[in-house]
Amino acid sequence: MIVIKVNEVPTSREALKARVKRAWRISADRLYNQEELIAVYKGEILEVYKILSYEKDQMEHNRVAFELEEKTSHLKGRKIKYRTANPCTIIEQNKLVVIP
Structure with missing residues (x-):
């Protein structure tokens, strides 16, 4: 599962999706077999997405x-x-610690 941390909450679902879908510094080799992406703001999961595909970002070529x-x-x-300083990381879903 890919975790994307955003530093502000966009005003719409479309704006959130646009924010998390591009320009992330992560090796494409590490993305193999990743099927889900979660958008997180201050520890709260804002949205869960299915990853349909990924590629080199067209505007920032060293990003995904x-x-x-x-x-x-x-x-x-x-x-x-x-807790991580990196805004784009990978975690195994069974290691995700959900606060009750």
């Missing part, structure tokens, strides 16, 4: 862009404990 589709998930709206 995703093709995403919104997905129904029990994780949406939940708080997680996830």
